[in-house]
Amino acid sequence: MLIWIKSRKYCAYGGKKQRMDLNHELRYGNAQHPFHLEYNRRKGHFSMATDHMHRHYELYYLFGGERNYFIKNRIYPVRAGDLVLVPSNEVHKTSDTGVPNHERIVLYFNTEYFDQMADEEAELLLTPFHNDNRVLHLAEPDKLRIEQLLYDMLREIQDQSPGYELAVRHAAALTLLFAAREVMNPKYLPSEEAVSPAAARITEIARFISEHYQEPLTLGSLSEQFYLSPSHLSRTFKKYTGLGLIEYIGITRTKEAQRLLRETDERITVISELSGFENFSHFEKVFKSFSRMSPRSYRSGFRRKKT
Structure with a gap:
């Protein structure tokens, strides 16, 4: 220990x-x-x-x-x-x-x-x-x-x-x-300490992702949306959040999928779509990488704890 x-x-x-x-x-x-x-x-x-x-x-x-x-x-x-x-x-x-x-x-x-x-x-x-x-x-x-x-x-x-x-x-x-x-x-x-303009910009982008996770989001589309080059956006996002941009999108979508698995009876394929994943196989791969279990195991494990 x-x-x-x-x-x-x-x-x-x-x-x-x-x-x-x-x-x-x-x-x-x-x-x-x-x-x-x-x-x-x-x-x-x-x-x-x-x-x-x-x-x-x-x-x-x-x-x-x-x-x-x-x-x-x-x-x-x-x-x-x-x-x-x-x-x-x-x-x-x-x-x-x-x-x-x-x-x-x-x-x-x-x-x-x-x-x-x-x-x-x-x-x-x-x-x-x-x-x-x-x-x-x-x-x-x-x-x-x-x-x-x-x-x-x-x-x-x-x-x-x-x-x-x-x-x-x-x-x-x-x-x-x-x-x-x-x-x-x-x-x-x-804590209301002001952050740098670059950090404030990254916060704006992170909030946009958290509000639009159901939509197609890519490095290219976000760089156009916020008038930043893809390389600069990727590098700056990692610097201030500690997370890769695509990684953060995956975590945000996984978090929503977890909520739906806990709170609804929707089919897992439907939850994949509602959470913004482009296809089911990608959903399973990303969900397992962050949750360390499959969506089905996550749902059944949560329901066992409730009973």
Whole structure:
């Protein structure tokens, strides 16, 4: 579960710097558990490689560095001290800003995590993910509070003292509660930092794709639509979203297909057409590449969970 790479970390607790020896990487649990987390301190340049869309609710905190975070159809510049909230099944990816080195933690919660709670408690802890803004700039005192909470949790995972799993689960719930209160309290600072003209243009294109996924969309047609050369559009889209343009179109259509498979009784061939795929064989190939299962298996698996 743990990757042991020794290094030193300093953290501010109550205005005093205390030395903490943390590994470069720490993990707790895995994707099959109701809750799991990943912590990394990365050197150099890095862009997220996989898992652009999954059923987990994701809480991301950036301790240091800066990132671009693409969520659904918008680019968010993320800086140290920012809290990022990604709802279940939302297209997302982090990418490099050109500034090397960053330190982050990601907490993943699946639906089973919230099913264990009373309805009112689950509703409260899901509040951050129902907020329109995906990135919160925290005020300085709140940065100290959440960093102490998160670093204490990481210390428990690394030391594995008796009862550490209980302490980790407790800290995870407190982190969600912290995020919920930040969203509900008007003192929180929404992230409205302006993006570059190029990033704003890419956001416009991503929103166009999310609204017109049922129509034929190609690199050529989009480059004409937005008066950009195909090479420039392809390169710039990848730079700011971390995703290839055709990849993003496929993910957007797959997400709609998943929704229809969950919520309707339409035949799978019809769902393929409604989701914008040009033919059924292409639909199956793209759906399986992003969902890691066939459309039929996805539908039957979802219905088994409901019964």
